[in-house]
Amino acid sequence: MTGDEVLLCCMLWARDGQASGLTEYEDRVLALIPEHGGEIVQRAIGDGQDGNPREVQLFRFAGQAMLDSYLADPRRTALAAERDRVIERTELFPVRLR
Numbered sequence: 001m002t003g004d005e006v007l008l009c010c011m012l013w014a015r016d017g018q019a020s021g022l023t024e025y026e027d028r029v030l031a032l033i034p035e036h037g038g039e040i041v042q043r044a045i046g047d048g049q050d051g052n053p054r055e056v057q058l059f060r061f062a063g064q065a066m067l068d069s070y071l072a073d074p075r076r077t078a079l080a081a082e083r084d085r086v087i088e089r090t091e092l093f094p095v096r097l098r
Helices: 019-030 064-072 080-086
Strands: 006-014 038-045 055-061 087-094
Touching: 006 019, 006 064, 019 038, 019 055, 019 080, 038 064, 055 064, 080 087
Parallel strands: none
Antiparallel strands: 006 055, 006 087, 038 055
C-alpha cells in the first residue's frame, strides 16, 4: 500500500437462506468500485456454514475520498433494502499486505 491508498477487508454473513442473494447483491455493488478509483484485490466465496462468513473481500481505493464516493454512490444506496434483506452481518476493517 502506498501514499493515501485505502486497503480494506470485508467479511459478510448471509441471513438464513440468503447465501445466493448475498452473492447477487455483492455482484451488483462491487461492479461499481472501479468507477470510484478502486479495485477488488480478491473475493472469496465460502459456504457460510458453522459461523463462517459467506464472503471475504479485499479491496483497495486510491484514497479515502474515492472510498467515500463509492459508499455514497446513489446506485449503491438505492439497494439498501436489498442489502438488509440478504446480509445479516458485515465486518469491515483496514489491512495491509505483506
